[in-house]
Amino acid sequence: MIIHLKTINGIKIQCTEGENKILSLNDDLYIYKAINRELDQMKNVILNDQLVYPKLFYTEYFHVYKNEHSKIFKDNNLRHDITVMSGDLAGIEFMKTYGHYHEILDGTNTPAPEVIEILHGNAILILQKPHKITEDKKRSINDMYDFGDITDVHIFKLKTGDAFVIPPHYGHIIVNQKPTVLVFSSLISARAKSIYNGIFNYKGGAYYVIKKNAKQVLVQNPHYKHVPKIKKVKKWAYNNIINNKKVPTYSHFISNPEKYSWINNPEEFNWEQFA
Numbered sequence: 258m259i260i261h262l263k264t265i266n267g268i269k270i271q272c273t274e275g276e277n278k279i280l281s282l283n284d285d286l287y288i289y290k291a292i293n294r295e296l297d298q299m300k301n302v303i304l305n306d307q308l309v310y311p312k313l314f315y316t317e318y319f320h321v322y323k324n325e326h327s328k329i330f331k332d333n334n335l336r337h338d339i340t341v342m343s344g345d346l347a348g349i350e351f352m353k354t355y356g357h358y359h360e361i362l363d364g365t366n367t368p369a370p371e372v373i374e375i376l377h378g379n380a381i382l383i384l385q386k387p388h389k390i391t392e393d394k395k396r397s398i399n400d401m402y403d404f405g406d407i408t409d410v411h412i413f414k415l416k417t418g419d420a421f422v423i424p425p426h427y428g429h430i431i432v433n434q435k436p437t438v439l440v441f442s443s444l445i446s447a448r449a450k451s452i453y454n455g456i457f458n459y460k461g462g463a464y465y466v467i468k469k470n471a472k473q474v475l476v477q478n479p480h481y482k483h484v485p486k487i488k489k490v491k492k493w494a495y496n497n498i499i500n501n502k503k504v505p506t507y508s509h510f511i512s513n514p515e516k517y518s519w520i521n522n523p524e525e526f527n528w529e530q531f532a
């Protein structure tokens with residue numbers, strides 16, 4: 258089945274269910290590369306590592322933009338990625354991304370923030386903050402945090418059109434909460450690097466999302482030393498720094514690139530104040 262996504266500032270993409278493919282309809286879409294995330298690697302983070310199906314979990318498309326916008330992305334040193342995720346279950350667990358943290362951005366003392374937006378479908382976003390073991394400035398988050406000791410977990414349910422700011426310091430996992438394809442975009446520094454060991458070493462995020470008696474249930478991951486209860490937040494204050502949701506993030510960035518300078522200069526904000 259082909260799903261036609263909304264047109265995002267001239268980018269028309271269609272997605273083929275089961276193949277996680279995006280196609281340009283107007284032939285002027287640049288995609289730097291695509292990476293399939295398959296079962297063998299996902300076994301590092303899923304509840305049941307004996308599964309033999311599904312083979313393909315999701316596909317990440319990196320540096321996706323209309324050719325005519327290439328200079329804007331280059332000048333602002335940002336990357337726009339699109340992820341297409343199947344609606345299959347992995348055993349009893351809902352389909353999800355590996356999950357990762359972001360490394361400290363070169364030239365700053367802060368990990369990279371990120372803006373994600375749901376283009377199609379419904380997602381559960383799990384955010385987890387690890388315990389900081391030093392206030393000293395470090396070059397890598399691996400020297401700053403105890404990834405087995407989680408101090409905060411937030412869960413958000415996101416629907417098509419929702420944009421969301423992932424602040425620095427938070428690990429994040431995106432779960433597909435429906436049996437249909439999930440497509441989401443990410444706007445992030447072109448210098449940003451993802452750090453996976455903080456998740457892989459504990460067999461996934463702080464919580465697994467499983468299907469039990471036809472319901473979604475969050476199950477605490479026992480491989481961590483400490484996982485707190487989920488904090489319910491009605492309004493995510495960090496979202497105040499992006500557009501008002503009426504315009505897709507891609508289009509808003511193309512028209513107002515200066516409003517996204519904080520993505521490469523995260524120290525413009527005192528992130529704790531937004532919490």
Ligand SMILES: [Fe+2]
Binds near residue numbers: 357358429451
């Ligand atoms: Fe990320």
